[in-house]
Amino acid sequence: MAPRNLEKQLNILDYALSSLWRRRMKSLSVLLVFAAVIFLLASFQMVTQALTDKASQVLAYTPEITLQKMSAGRQEAIPLAYRDRLAGIFGIRRVVPRIWGYYFDEVRLANYTVMGMDVREMPEGDRLDTALAKGTIPGPEEQGRVVVGQSIVKALNLDERNTFSLFRPDLSLKTFTVSGAFSRDTDIMTNDLIVMSLADARDLYEIPAGLVTDLCVYVANPKEIGTIARKISAILPGVRVLTRPQIQKTYQVVFGWRSGFGSICLLAALASFVILAWDKASGLSPEERREISILKVLGWETSDILAVRFWESVIVSGLACIVGMTAAYIHVVYFAAFLFRPVLMGWSVLRPDLHLVPRMAVGNILLILAFTVVPYLAATVIPAWRSATVPADSALGG
């Protein structure tokens, strides 16, 4: 019984494939449009998921608490003396001051991120050399020496020379010597960085002594981050307290479906699906009615015709799904999502090398299927039923 049933289904599959081949231009165009929609959705999903994954792995090492002073709704320099006011809070391991900011290079129209700190005070500061492709991290006593990201090397031509100058606010020049360059592997975090000592950063931005940009607070027990953050807020009410879990939470949602680009992908998918569904549901062509009538005269049952239509939908949507998702994976992994780079990086002049390896979890595949294949199959049920119930003599009479 089972082999006979299998043989019947194989024959129906043969018929469905021949039927699709007979209308090959129409079938191919539906397949390509459907695959393109799936490609767009899957690429977006893979890029956002890979970026979110990377951010959550890396940001587990971000400072436990970051303190910024706010005034009139804007961030401003925070007094170093605030460090002493935190001394009374039990559980704080260390407080590290930093001066950091942006430097707009008017020649190259690029934004650099300048960071000044004593790296020896940071946790894992002595391991920082492992993140370098060449050179060493300068000590705090080595004035004018910096470590730069790969895009800075490229933008300032630092392969050929190892000194460059930046303008102070009064337009006098400050010269730096390159002591090392970050590895390409860390590009996603260090691409646009110029790391220098606290004194150099203070000199470059002309920040008065006793002020810094922010304070990184490290606690003895990570379970107490929330409690210590609340205590800091009570002692320093004008200070914004950012905790590691808050920063991690930001990156769980920052590349979201609600973003404008996500909505465009989703709307494009929905619009294409509506067009496909409309095409399927808007009635049978005379050729289709004729074909079904002939099949019925030859002895086919309604259930057989339904099975043919079902197989046709499964073949089209299944193939579109496999082709679309494979193309999306190749686009993201081997071509670094080049179609999305203009939107993901916008007018950025310094662009990191993105090495994205999306995790192909079952949940992600099911999400794509739920958005594309399932609605397509559902939309073809009614037309399939309508076509299957055509009376045998309706299209043959003339």
Added chain:
Amino acid sequence: MRPALVFSLLLSLLLTLDGVLFADGLVRRKGEDATLARLEAATSGLGLTDPAVATEARYTRHPAVSDAMAPFMDHPGAIEHFPTGTFWLPPPR
């Protein structure tokens, strides 16, 4: 050759390609472990808070340490106009 056989050959070809991509993905993932150790050193050694993906505006370079008002701060009546603003959601608070 019956159509179902041709179709199953095509399907097998596609699935073989997917299998090769999957195997390559596993190798790449292994390579990522060394990268991750370097990223950890850089992140904790410098106290970094944000990936350097979009460097065009300060609120897309550092979404985690800017607030939702940052895109509109440049002058009264300013609107958010950087392209990456369409890809990046404002941070939740």
